[in-house]
Amino acid sequence: MILGVLCLSLLVLVVDNTVLNVAIPTLVSDLHASSSDIQWIIDAYILVFAGLLLTAGSLSDRHGRRRGLIIGLIVFGGASLAASFAHSPGQLIATRALMGIGGAFLMPGTLSILTTVFDDKERKKAIAIWSSVLTLGAVGGPTLGGLLLAHFWWGSVFLLNVPIAALGIIAALAIIPESRGPAMRPDPVGALLSMVGMTSLVWGVINAGKYGMGSAQTLGGFGVAVVVLTLFALWERQSTHPMLPMxxxxxxxxxxxxxxxxxxxxxxxxxxxxxxxxxxxxxxxxxxxxxxxxxxxxxxxxxxxxxxxxxxxxxxxxxxxxxxxxxxxxxxxxxxxxxxxxxxxxxxxxxxxxxxxxxxxxxxxxxxxxxxxxxxxxxxxxxxxxxxxxxxxxxxxxxxxxxxxxxxxxxxxxxxxxxxxxxxxxxxxxxxxxxxxxxxxxxxxxxxxxxxxxxxxxxxxxxxxxxxxxxxxxxKPQPAAEPVPERQPEPDASPL
Missing domain, CATH: 1.20.1250.20 (MFS general substrate transporter like domains)
Known part of the structure; x- marks a missing residue:
């Protein structure tokens, strides 16, 4: 049951990321979105999601992984509801950024709970199912998007997330046990550096696809990422309470x-x-x-x-x-x-x-x-x-x-x-x-x-x-050979 709830929570996130690609032509015609608007509708989510992942995972360790998962579902579901009724590209971009916040808590939450709930023997089987759901969402998203757009308006691709998120929240509260790491001091410097560094890295990658590897936007993004992520690694290495132990x-x-x-x-x-x-x-x-x-x-x-x-x-x-x-x-x-x-x-x-x-x-x-x-x-x-x-x-x-x-x-x-x-x-x-x-x-x-x-x-x-x-x-480590017991000499028979 717990694995089913985790997979359901993961599915809503992965499907949404792929279904949007099918809706782009409709967004252009119905919302009068320019090519720049479309790029920001996609990038707003990616930038926020990637920038917050490490921080969200660390907060879940400290304050509760089930709590982090539920927060992610609430934010993601609420932002999806707002996105489905957006009246302008700007509103949709803003709601996509909010969905990125929810996703940053949601996705690592599913895997961290899976890791703590299942023992070593069962964990890889559970991860195989988790991975299958990841593939199912990535490949099935465009199909689902095509079905929705054939019968409903473009907002239906976002509205679909709301009942699934609500079901996930109810099931998580009822079934998933809370777990957290030992109490630790927060690492605000590490959190800030990770957010800036990862956002800059993804920004550089995005611009490399749009403007080429030699463009100022690309080099600027990568340059900031290298400097800030280096500072992040140095800070985490010397910190007594690192967010991510190097x-x-x-x-x-x-x-x-x-x-x-x-x-x-x-x-x-x-x-x-x-x-x-x-x-x-x-x-x-x-x-x-x-x-x-x-x-x-x-x-x-x-x-x-x-x-x-x-x-x-x-x-x-x-x-x-x-x-x-x-x-x-x-x-x-x-x-x-x-x-x-x-x-x-x-x-x-x-x-x-x-x-x-x-x-x-x-x-x-x-x-x-x-x-x-x-x-x-x-x-x-x-x-x-x-x-x-x-x-x-x-x-x-x-x-x-x-x-x-x-x-x-x-x-x-x-x-x-x-x-x-x-x-x-x-x-x-x-x-x-x-x-x-x-x-x-x-x-x-x-x-x-x-x-x-x-x-x-x-x-x-x-x-x-x-x-x-x-x-x-x-x-794969080879199992140690069992020692062969030494043969004990038989005692000499006593003469009669």
Missing amino acids: ALFSNRNFSGASLSIVLLSFAAGGVMLALTQYLQFVLGFTPLRAGFALAPLLAAAIVFNGIGVVVDKKFGVRAAAAIGLGLLAVGFGVLATISMADGYGKLVVALVIIGAGSGTAGPGLYGTLLGALPHDRAGVGSAVNDTVQQVGQALSVAILGSVLTAAFSAAMPDDVTGPARHSIGEALGVAAATGDAGLAHVAREAFVKAMSIASIAGLVGAVGAVVLAAAVLRP
Whole structure:
């Protein structure tokens, strides 16, 4: 029952993050949102969420993890209700920022409670289910969004969160026991430095995707992040009551799992970025059909989550991570070979392999990261897990998104200029407005070539992740051999 409540709370958060992408065209027409408004509707949530994660996790450790989860559900549900009835882009941006506050308490709350409630034997099985729900929300969100938008107004994608959040609050109060770490002095300096540093890092990543790695906005964000996060590490190292003990990173399994999760999230984010455009712009699928088309990835990930637990238990996290990340590399290799003539058939093969890789690697990595933490740090440790996932996904959008855009532009004929050269969406818009079927055809061909190049970049990253996992993560310890009892000499028989 407790795991069900935690998964329900997680699902409302993950679905909301993915369903918004489907609603963007409707927001443009109904709210008259500009491209800048749309970017801020997305970024307001990400910036607040990433900036507050570590602080929210630490506060939950100190004041109660169930309390933190319930606060997150209240804020997220209330902000979702306000977002569903927003009358302007500015109102929607403000409510999305509030949702980021709720999400920062909500997501690490689910994992920290899971860590403290389940023992070592059951924890990785529970994490496998948690990971499956994460995948279900990420892949199923666009499908659900398409269904809602086909029958209701755009606000329905936010209003959906309200009853789920309310149910989660009631269930948490009734079922989940309260847990907290030992009383500690607060660390306001560490909290402030972590918020500024993480917000600056994500800001730099976002701008890298929009303006390029060499832009002033990108370099400024990364520069502030490097300085402030360095100060954060130095402060936490000398503090007598650190929010995040730096000694954790000297644990090879903790640091290796953290880096591997960044790369796993990087690969998964890149897949979704390219495939949603391929399905809709190249194959001509509706948003609803595109969502259903990703079902093979979801099914494979859920099945292989269970297999990943078995591999981890029998051979260790290093083997599970290397096998899973290796499968991701193979999946990217299949994606790189897709041509215009292949349609959906070859894509299914790639989706199954990528889902299998993600499912095999995920449970062991999440469980290893959390298993390296003392229980009194479960909240902030879970926030570290969520933070590295967010950084990996943001880097994916920035780096693979930039590769995709640059490769598309390079693949377009020289005589195509202006907006049609920037993205396949703009090219198809120009083609529709001018009736130029030839432009639409070359744009689709250019995008398939660009997706191939981006997939090769993802393949290289996945191979690097395999090497990292094999080099850093510790192998499964071998059980000590039981000592063979010495044979006692038999006493000499006494003569009669």
